[in-house]
Amino acid sequence: MYLVITKDMILFDSISRIVGPDNTIHICHIEDICLQSHRQSYVIIDTLRNNVFYTEITNRLIEIEPESICIMSPFGIRKCMIGTPVTFVSRTISKEAFQNTVLYGYVNSWRPEIVFTQKQHQVISLVMQRKTDRYIAQEMSISLKTLSIHKYNIMLLLNIRKFSHLLTHRFAVYFCNETTGYLLASSGSK
Numbered sequence: 313m314y315l316v317i318t319k320d321m322i323l324f325d326s327i328s329r330i331v332g333p334d335n336t337i338h339i340c341h342i343e344d345i346c347l348q349s350h351r352q353s354y355v356i357i358d359t360l361r362n363n364v365f366y367t368e369i370t371n372r373l374i375e376i377e378p379e380s381i382c383i384m385s386p387f388g389i390r391k392c393m394i395g396t397p398v399t400f401v402s403r404t405i406s407k408e409a410f411q412n413t414v415l416y417g418y419v420n421s422w423r424p425e426i427v428f429t430q431k432q433h434q435v436i437s438l439v440m441q442r443k444t445d446r447y448i449a450q451e452m453s454i455s456l457k458t459l460s461i462h463k464y465n466i467m468l469l470l471n472i473r474k475f476s477h478l479l480t481h482r483f484a485v486y487f488c489n490e491t492t493g494y495l496l497a498s499s500g501s502k
Contacts, residue, residue: 314414315339315350315378317369318358323384327356330411345372352379356414359385359486360403365392366434382413385486388427400424426469426483435462436478440487 314331317339318324328336339345355378357364364370373381373393380397383389388400401413402422412418428436431452438448449459463475470481478484 313337313350313353314356315345315353315373316356316358317362317364318356318360318384319362320358320360323358326407327414330414339369342368342372345369345376347372347375350376352377354379354414355381357381357383358403359383361485361488363437363440363487363489365389366437380417386424386426387483387486388424389433390427390429392430392433428466428469432462432466432469435459436466436487439475439478440484 314327314336316324316327316336324336324338337344337350353376355373359365370393374396378396380399381393382399382401383392384401384403384405386402392398399413399419400422401410402424405413405422409418431454434452435448438451443451445456445459449456452459454462466478467473467475470478470483472478472481
């Protein structure tokens with residue numbers, strides 16, 4: 313069974329044709345993931361305008377112990393989904409290479425130009441949700457000084473001079489959610 317998490321219906325239809333419509337489930341909400349019947353499934357996550365990391369969906373994915381996870385993203389994340397084999401692929405991957413990756417587990421030769429640590433990725437995700445530094449530090453159980461160091465290292469990786477330039481970086485669309493516009497809406501207090 314293939315669980316596909318994407319906002320792109322053309323991509324979902326393409327994956328459905330590759331693996332078969334009976335073997336493909338479009339995951340839109342946490343309720344779409346069944347702890348029993350989806351155990352040991354293959355998961356494909358398209359991160360374009362669909363940042364599901366550090367959400368209930370991610371926690372549920374870990375619970376079902378997927379066979380493998382294929383993440384479509386222009387960047388990598390170190391130690392992502394610990395305990396599960398994770399492959400990062402570009403959204404510009406050829407049909408044949410994607411088919412081989414999905415069906416046969418072939419690891420393509422593409423390597424992301426930038427690889428974030430899990431903490432760096434979480435910092436960016438929370439910043440894009442318009443959370444304050446104090447909230448981010450508390451949520452991640454780190455000091456404000458450590459948060460500043462993470463932000464500085466992110467700026468070096470992305471070659472930006474101000475952290476606010478992250479909002480206009482070409483990767484910004486991979487940290488937002490299409491349903492709420494450019495930035496994720498804040499659900500709680502800032």
